[in-house]
Amino acid sequence: MSRAVTDESREPGVETPMAKRILLGEPLTSEKLDEQLLPKKMALPIFASDALSSVAYAPQELLMILLIGGTALLTLSPWVAVAVVVLLIVVVLSYRQLIKAYPSGGGDYEVASKNLGEVPGVVVAAALLVDYVLTVAVSVASGVDNIISAIPELNPARVEIAVGFVILIVIVNLRGVREASSVFAIPTYLFIGSVALMIVVGLGRTLLGDAPVASSAEFGVEAESLTQVALILLVLRAFSSGCSALTGVEAVSNGVPAFRKPKIRNAQTTLTLMGTIAILLFSGLTALALIANVHYAENPCNLIGFDCANNPQPSLMAQVAAATFGSGSIMFFVIQAATACVLLLAANTAFNGFPLLGSVLARDGYAPKALNTRGDRLVYSNGMVILGIVAIGVLIVYQANLTTLIQLYIIGVFVSFSLGQIGMVRHWRRALRDMQKLPEEARRQQSAQYERRSAISGLWINSVGASLTVVVLLIVTVTKFVHGAWLIFIAIPILAVLMIGVNRYYRDVEHEIRMDDSVHFGSSGDVAIILVNRLQKPVMKAIDYALAANHEKTLAVHVAITEEESTALQKDWAARDMPIPLVIIESPYRAYTSPVTAFIKKYREKHGASVVTVYLPQYIVGHWWESILHNRRSRRLAHQLMLVHGVSITLVPWLLDSSELIYGRRSRPLPGQQRGGQPVAEVPAHRPRKSAAGEPPTP
Incomplete structure (x- = not known):
C-alpha cells in the first residue's frame, strides 16, 4: 500500500529553525532518496574532482623534488611522469574490477575485510579515513596557493581563507548530493576545458616555433650535491610525489550506491572517464611545464634572482598559464580561478567518500552508529561535520602549507590500494577454485565459461595492480617517512585499534542484551x-x-x-x-x-x-x-x-x-x-484510590 507524505506528516508544532532552513534547505522525506542518485555527468564532478584536480599540483611536486638536484635532473621528469601514468592506468583498470565484484560501497575496506580478515580491513578503513582528511587539507591548501599566486596580497590570511573554504564546502554538502553536484559541476568542467585549451595552445605554439617561456626560466637554482644513492632516492621521491595524481581513484568504488541504475556500469564508466581525463591533463601539463622551462623550488630562496622575501612563489599552473596566454590576460585569470575552484572542490570527493565509508563502518560496528544516520537532506551529515572539523584542525596546525601537507599525503591511499588489490587477488583465486568444484556439465555452459574468463582477466589485472601498488607504497614510505609521513604511520594504527575497540564494545553490549531462555519478566x-x-x-x-x-x-x-x-x-x-x-x-x-x-x-x-x-x-x-x-x-x-x-x-x-x-x-x-x-473542556475528576487500611501506604 502506498502512503502519501505531506507537510502535515511532520510533528505538529515543531518547525525547522530559520537559520538551518536558510543554510541547508527544507528537510527531504525518505521517499525522495532515489531522486538524490547521480547520473554520470553529475557523478564525475562529485567523485572525480580530487583525481582531476591533482593534475594541478602533482606535476608541480614532481618537478620541485627533481629540482633539488639541479636543472639537469629535470631531464628525468618525462620518464618519472610516464611511470606515474602507467601506474594510474593499472589502478583504474584494477578498480573497475573491484566495482564489479563489490558494488555495495565498502570499496577497499570491504575487499580486505572479506578476503584478508578483520585486522587488514580495519587498517584499510583507518588509512582511507586519514587520507580523506588529508585530501581536504591538501586540496584546500593548494586552492588557496593558486588564489595567492593571482592575488599575492592575500598571503597573510592564508589560514583564515582555507578554514573559510572548508566551512563553505561543508555547508554545500549538507544541502544534499544533488545540490552539491549542481554547484560543483560548472567549476570542474570549466577546469577541464580551460586546462585542455591551455595545453593545446601551448603545444601548438611550440610546434609553430613560438614555445611559451615561464617567468621562472631565467632563475638559476642552488642545487644540492648528491651521491649516487641520494640521486636514486631523489628520483624515487619525485615519483612518489607525482603519484599524488592517483588520489581520489578509490572514491568511485566507495560511492557506487550514490549512482543511478545500472550502478555498476555507470560507476565503471565514470571511473574510466576520470582516469582518461586525468592522464591527458597530467601528461600535457608536465610536458608544457618542461617546454616553458618552469623552475619551482621547494625553498623559493634557492632560486637565484627571485625575491623570496617579498613575493610568494607562483604555482606551476600560474606560471604555465602566464607563459601561454600572458600574465594579465583574461585566460590567465580564468585558468587561475578554475584551478582554485577545482582544487577547493576536490575536497568534495572526501566529503562524499568519508561519510559513505563511515556509514559502512557504523553498519559493521566499527564506528559510532550516529555515522549511519542520514540528516534532513538525506546525506550522512554527522560524517561530513566530523570530517570538516578534523580537516580544519589539520589546516591550522600546518598553517595551510601545501609543501608540508603533501609529505603526509598518499601514504594512506597506497595502504588501501595495496591491501585492496591483494584482497582482490584472493577473491579471484577463490572464485576460480569454486568454479573448479562445479560439475563438468555446469562448467561447459556459456555463462560459466564467461565468468571464468572474467575471473582470469580480473586475477591478472589485480595481480599487476597489487605488485605495483605495494612497490609504490614502499617507495613512498622510504622517501616521505623522515619528511613527516611518520605521523601517518602512528595515526593509522591508533585509529585501527580504536575501531576494533568500538566493535568489541558493540559486540559485548549485543551479547549482554540478547534474548535467551533464562530471560523472564514479571512483577507482582x-x-x-x-x-x-x-x-x-x-x-x-x-x-x-x-x-x-x-x-x-x-x-x-x-x-x-x-x-x-x-x-x-x-x-x-x-x-x-x-x-x-x-x-x-x-x-x-x-x-x-x-x-x-x-x-x-x-x-x-x-x-x-x-x-x-x-x-x-x-x-x-x-x-x-x-x-x-x-x-x-x-x-x-x-x-x-x-x-x-x-x-x-x-x-x-x-x-x-x-x-x-x-x-x-x-x-x-x-x-x-x-x-x-x-x-477548554473539563477532564473528569479522579478520586483517590485508598489502600486496604484506607490510609496512605508507607514503605
Whole structure:
C-alpha cells in the first residue's frame, strides 16, 4: 500500500529553525532518496574532482623534488611522469574490477575485510579515513596557493581563507548530493576545458616555433650535491610525489550506491572517464611545464634572482598559464580561478567518500552508529561535520602549507590500494577454485565459461595492480617517512585499534542484551510515584498523566527538606482534596535522590517486585539563559533513578510561555482554564484510590 507524505506528516508544532532552513534547505522525506542518485555527468564532478584536480599540483611536486638536484635532473621528469601514468592506468583498470565484484560501497575496506580478515580491513578503513582528511587539507591548501599566486596580497590570511573554504564546502554538502553536484559541476568542467585549451595552445605554439617561456626560466637554482644513492632516492621521491595524481581513484568504488541504475556500469564508466581525463591533463601539463622551462623550488630562496622575501612563489599552473596566454590576460585569470575552484572542490570527493565509508563502518560496528544516520537532506551529515572539523584542525596546525601537507599525503591511499588489490587477488583465486568444484556439465555452459574468463582477466589485472601498488607504497614510505609521513604511520594504527575497540564494545553490549531462555519478566504490582515539591500546575499535569495511565496504585511523594515546606504542602493537599495519597519522606541531609531510592527499595521489599513508574515534572524553556535559572533537579533525579532496579522514568514536560520560540505553542491548559477566550473542556475528576487500611501506604 502506498502512503502519501505531506507537510502535515511532520510533528505538529515543531518547525525547522530559520537559520538551518536558510543554510541547508527544507528537510527531504525518505521517499525522495532515489531522486538524490547521480547520473554520470553529475557523478564525475562529485567523485572525480580530487583525481582531476591533482593534475594541478602533482606535476608541480614532481618537478620541485627533481629540482633539488639541479636543472639537469629535470631531464628525468618525462620518464618519472610516464611511470606515474602507467601506474594510474593499472589502478583504474584494477578498480573497475573491484566495482564489479563489490558494488555495495565498502570499496577497499570491504575487499580486505572479506578476503584478508578483520585486522587488514580495519587498517584499510583507518588509512582511507586519514587520507580523506588529508585530501581536504591538501586540496584546500593548494586552492588557496593558486588564489595567492593571482592575488599575492592575500598571503597573510592564508589560514583564515582555507578554514573559510572548508566551512563553505561543508555547508554545500549538507544541502544534499544533488545540490552539491549542481554547484560543483560548472567549476570542474570549466577546469577541464580551460586546462585542455591551455595545453593545446601551448603545444601548438611550440610546434609553430613560438614555445611559451615561464617567468621562472631565467632563475638559476642552488642545487644540492648528491651521491649516487641520494640521486636514486631523489628520483624515487619525485615519483612518489607525482603519484599524488592517483588520489581520489578509490572514491568511485566507495560511492557506487550514490549512482543511478545500472550502478555498476555507470560507476565503471565514470571511473574510466576520470582516469582518461586525468592522464591527458597530467601528461600535457608536465610536458608544457618542461617546454616553458618552469623552475619551482621547494625553498623559493634557492632560486637565484627571485625575491623570496617579498613575493610568494607562483604555482606551476600560474606560471604555465602566464607563459601561454600572458600574465594579465583574461585566460590567465580564468585558468587561475578554475584551478582554485577545482582544487577547493576536490575536497568534495572526501566529503562524499568519508561519510559513505563511515556509514559502512557504523553498519559493521566499527564506528559510532550516529555515522549511519542520514540528516534532513538525506546525506550522512554527522560524517561530513566530523570530517570538516578534523580537516580544519589539520589546516591550522600546518598553517595551510601545501609543501608540508603533501609529505603526509598518499601514504594512506597506497595502504588501501595495496591491501585492496591483494584482497582482490584472493577473491579471484577463490572464485576460480569454486568454479573448479562445479560439475563438468555446469562448467561447459556459456555463462560459466564467461565468468571464468572474467575471473582470469580480473586475477591478472589485480595481480599487476597489487605488485605495483605495494612497490609504490614502499617507495613512498622510504622517501616521505623522515619528511613527516611518520605521523601517518602512528595515526593509522591508533585509529585501527580504536575501531576494533568500538566493535568489541558493540559486540559485548549485543551479547549482554540478547534474548535467551533464562530471560523472564514479571512483577507482582504496578505503582506510580509523582514527586511533588509544591502543589503547582506542572505537578497537577503529572498527576493527571499518572491517573490516566491507570496504575494499580498511585502515590505522591514529597521529600521534606524543611518542616515548613512539608507542613504547607500537607495543608494545601488536604484543602484541595487531591485524588491520591501524599507520602512525606524525611531528608535530614537535604538530599533528594537517596531518600527516594531508599523509599522505592523498601516498598518493593514489602510489596514484592513491583514495577515503579516515577513521574517527574520538568520545565521546557525557550531561552538558553532560562535553563541556568532553573535547578534542573528533574534531570538529575532521572539520571540517578534510572540506576535503581525496577524503576522507569516518565518526564512530564511543562512548556513555559517562552517555549513558543522552539515549539510554537504553549503548555496544555489544565481543566477549566481558557486560552484565547475559548473555554477548554473539563477532564473528569479522579478520586483517590485508598489502600486496604484506607490510609496512605508507607514503605
